[in-house]
Amino acid sequence: MTSALLRLEAVSRSYGARRAVDDVSVDLRLGARHAIIGPNGAGKSTLLHLVAGTLRPTSGRIHYAGHDIGRWPAHRRARAGIARTWQHPALARPLTAAQNVLLAVPGQRLTALRPKPRAVTAAHTVLAQVGLTAHADRPAGQLAYGDQRRLEIAVALAARPRLLLLDEPSAGLATSEITRLAELIRALPADITVLLVDHNLDFVAAVADTVTVLHHGQHIATGTPAAIREHPDVRRVYLGVDASTSPASGNAPDSPTTTAAADGTPVLRVRNLRAGYSGASVLTDITLDVRAGRVTAVVGRNGAGKTTLINTIAGLHPNGPGTEIHLNGHLVTGIPARRRAGAGIGLVPQGRRLFAGLTVDEHLTLPRPHPSRSRAVDSRQVLDLFPALAQRRHHRPHQLSGGEQQMLALARALVAAPDVLLLDEPSEGLAPAVVGQLATIITGLAASGTAVLLAEQNLALACQVAHDIAVLDRARIIRHVATADIREYPTELHDLLTVPTTTPTPS
Known part of the structure; x- marks a missing residue:
């Protein structure tokens, strides 16, 4: 059995001639807080899809808890303890916050006319964990965007995961909400391993022990947040602009204060x-x-x-x-x-x-x-x-x-x-x-x-x-x-x- 909870060995994902993920290897120990960063198009979300099972790798191996899960479907991985959130909140908007969480509680059948008391207790416990007790009976679609982000994490936590995948959890949040989100992640039990993707480097530094940087699908560097901030290649690819992704040079406008x-x-x-x-x-x-x-x-x-x-x-x-x-x-x-x-x-x-x-x-x-x-x-x-x-x-x-x-x-x-x-x-x-x-x-x-x-x-x-x-x-x-x-x-x-x-x- 491998000593890492999650091990990616030279994992690649291709779309025709384009390699969205190119021979990436990552090890995550039990309880790790690991972040994946990089510019848009680096392959970050694709990597999360490969771990979650919503995409299959073109080549390479994915080991989880000692098992090769490369061919496991997403639902089998979820039952084995891999939970995830999405780049944009994926919630059942007409259902209440509590009902959304109940859908993920183990042992609660979706066809049951009444939820089990134990499942209801578990759902409210998780809502309290993310600070949403007051909104338990509100439809998810009526929650503020930051609360929807927290509700999605509650849904993931209700499944009792061993590995939690978070895709851009801080996107669209105000500074105060990002601070609360960082506190929530830091307070997670030590037996939950977290792999997150995010662009906010201050948020990443607040929650991650180690950081991996991708660029055009390839591994650039892995290290502590402080080391990654000072890495010259990271600064170049993360803050720079590639010619292939820049807007046409002739379309640069004047400053809004000087527009005719x-x-x-x-x-x-x-x-x-x-x-x-x-x-x-x-x-x-x-x-x-x-x-x-x-x-x-x-x-x-x-x-x-x-x-x-x-x-x-x-x-x-x-x-x-x-x-x-x-x-x-x-x-x-x-x-x-x-x-x-x-x-x-x-x-x-x-x-x-x-x-x-x-x-x-x-x-x-x-x-x-x-x-x-x-x-x-x-x-x-x-x-x-x-x-x-x-x-x-x-x-x-x-x-x-x-x-x-x-x-x-x-x-x-x-x-x-x-x-x-x-x-x-x-x-x-x-x-x-x-x-x-x-x-x-x-x-x-x-x-x-x-x-x-x-x-x-x-x-x-x-x-x-x-x-x-x-x-x-x-x-x-x-x-x-x-x-x-x-x-x-x-x-x-x-x-x-x-x-x-x-x-x-x-x-």
Whole structure:
């Protein structure tokens, strides 16, 4: 029997000629806290899929608890003690938090009319462990995003794992939530081994004993968090930008403070917007103007209602009485989402919402602008913005990196050449270098005349690309301020949100 709980021996996964994971070897002892980091496209999530059994290796061996599990299906691995979370929370949204956890408790049959008392006790114990006791009876879909992250960990813990796989657990969380998540992981029992993937190096340093760095599927280095931070190759590949993934050089926009369209006319006017869930108010009296050639960012803690705001404007969530949403001077309140899209509202949703069975090319044939719209562009023009994506035209989403998936979601929205583009947490799960590319693209779209409404947890990105920032708190916009003023008084967002206004970078 091997001395390691998990041992990967020269594991590879290929998609045609492309090796997403290339001869990677990793050993994890019992109780280890090990992190996998690297730029988007490094093969991090693919490696977790290979361990969990949702993908099979092309070559190499995977040993778990002394067994070669390379050919075991995912459900057999789960029963053997391998539990996982996903890059975006995968929950049964209509079920309550407690019901989600009950699904994972061993011995609880899904067909049972009533859960066993012992299973109910186990479910509530795990909810208490992650700090969600007060939300036990709330539907998962109504929880704040940070609470959904914690609920997914509770579901995984309810299965009593020996090996816990966490895919981007800190993505989309505010600083205070990341701190609580780190405390939760550090407090896990010593007999649970943790293998996590994340881009936040401060979070990784807070929870991991050892770190492995991947780049283009290949192993670069393994060591302590402190050693990895100082490793020159790690700094180059993690923070640098490869020519193959950079946006086209001719598309670099001006700074948002110097854009010629800074005084554009309102394209989207929102007045007295109200929205909620099951009678509970989430947004009240929201008033916004989004102008041509400008980026307006909406920031706030998780649970403040940013996604609800974006979805209500797009027509995916019902608005309350008195709401008025005008697009190019026309009232669109009450018309379905597909008609709003045809009229000029584009959406890049949180979680990307790509179709698993469709290729990149097929995704870009889906948007069909209304015949009366004259600004529509073809997929070839859109792909000029994304050279790396253009090289993956026949790939499906699971064959793309997280950054490439985000670019595909953005490209799909741009095919219809929207007058106003709604972006919901577009930087979630992206490496620093790819966030830089995203900033370039967003400011370039504004420079070309598009109105952009950005809901973003990454305050550094919001301050970099936005002309003005609306602060959402307790169901209302409590402050609307020009980004230039934020730069002059950098503590203002800190005072309003009690979170740092910059994203820490490796020193």
